[in-house]
Amino acid sequence: MNRREAVLRELNLYPLWQRRNQPAQVATDAVASRLGGGEADTQRSAMGIAALNPSYISSSISGSGEIANLDWPQLKDTVRDCAACRLRAGCTQTVFGVGDENADWLFVGEGPGADEDALGEPFVGQAGKLLDNMLMAIKLKRGRNVYIANVVKCRPQDNRNPAPDEIAQCLPYLQRQIELIQPGLIVALGKVASNALLGKDATLASLRGKLHDYHGIPVIVTYHPAYLLRSPAEKAKAWQDLRLAVQTMDDRG
Numbered sequence: 541m542n543r544r545e546a547v548l549r550e551l552n553l554y555p556l557w558q559r560r561n562q563p564a565q566v567a568t569d570a571v572a573s574r575l576g577g578g579e580a581d582t583q584r585s586a587m588g589i590a591a592l593n594p595s596y597i598s599s600s601i602s603g604s605g606e607i608a609n610l611d612w613p614q615l616k617d618t619v620r621d622c623a624a625c626r627l628r629a630g631c632t633q634t635v636f637g638v639g640d641e642n643a644d645w646l647f648v649g650e651g652p653g654a655d656e657d658a659l660g661e662p663f664v665g666q667a668g669k670l671l672d673n674m675l676m677a678i679k680l681k682r683g684r685n686v687y688i689a690n691v692v693k694c695r696p697q698d699n700r701n702p703a704p705d706e707i708a709q710c711l712p713y714l715q716r717q718i719e720l721i722q723p724g725l726i727v728a729l730g731k732v733a734s735n736a737l738l739g740k741d742a743t744l745a746s747l748r749g750k751l752h753d754y755h756g757i758p759v760i761v762t763y764h765p766a767y768l769l770r771s772p773a774e775k776a777k778a779w780q781d782l783r784l785a786v787q788t789m790d791d792r793g
Contacts, residue, residue, distance in 0.1 A: 607712045608719075612641060615716055619693050625709040627694035627702070632657045637689035637717060638682070644789065645686045646723035647671070648714065649764060650732040651702050657695040662688050663765070670765040671729075678782050689717055691736045707736050718757070725789055726757055727781075730764030748781060751788060758792075760785040 610618060619636050622628060635652040638661050647663075655665035663671045672682055680686050692702045692710040702710075714736075718726070728734040731744045737754050738747070744761065752759040762781035763774055 607716050610716060612720060615713065615720070619713050622693070622710075622713075625694075625706050627692060627696060627706055627710075630697040631694040633660050634693040635660055635662050635690065635695070636693060637687060638662060639687035640683060640685050641687065641721060643685050643687040643721055644724040645680060646718065646721055646726045647686065647688045647729060648726060648733045648737060649688070649690045649729045651690045651692040652695040653699050653766075654695065656690075662690050666769055667765040670768060674765065674778065674782060677779070678786050687717075687721055687723065689714060691733050701732055707732070711736060718754070723757060724792055725785060726754055726759045727785055728759055728761045730767065733764075734759075734761045748777065749784070751784075758788050760788065 607615070607618065616636055619634050622634060628634070631652070635656050649662060652662060653665065653667070655668070656662055662668075671688070675681055675686060682688065691707055691714055693713060694710075696702050696706070726737065728737050728747075731747075734744065734747050735741055737759060738752055740747075744763070747761040752761065760781055762785075763771075763778050768775050768778055
């Protein structure tokens, strides 16, 4: 068994046969049919995500104040020393982001967990392993044309969801990262990241399966890897989202 087959098996997506030139939707529908799972927004109830008030969420790509003019080293230093909200007092360190700073692919999650807080890198531990396997399934790899970041840079205590004012305080950092990277595509992992980027208060089910726009950059919405670990039947839908992301990048040339 090669590495790709092993990854697809772990994602519950193997074997997957597809005729040449077969539309992507046909293949993904076949996977979904085998693995089951309804279209109800189970992630919302499972994760207990508090509704985000869009009035808290800035939609300006330039961030706020001096953040909009920071280069990479300055931005990293500013995030490292940030104590602008209550999250900093309860975490070990800030978690800035990791990867290729000129990447075409940007993956954005919600915020650091305990493992990320300890190591200072986003998406480590079991959720990080699954994200790495999701990348492998579409022939990507962490650090190679891929950048990974979170909406908030400090771990909320007890792994709770970040509050709207915490998101609003930290979002300009992410906006500046996006402006510096200029990715060809953003993949938003989970409801919190999706709503923060899009300035909405919407269910994940209503956001998946379609293209969104962040200041001219296409956005694909999918499940957070931590949720997929708890609800493996939804991996088939995540696979659909990843295939849509690949198709979007292919269309952009």
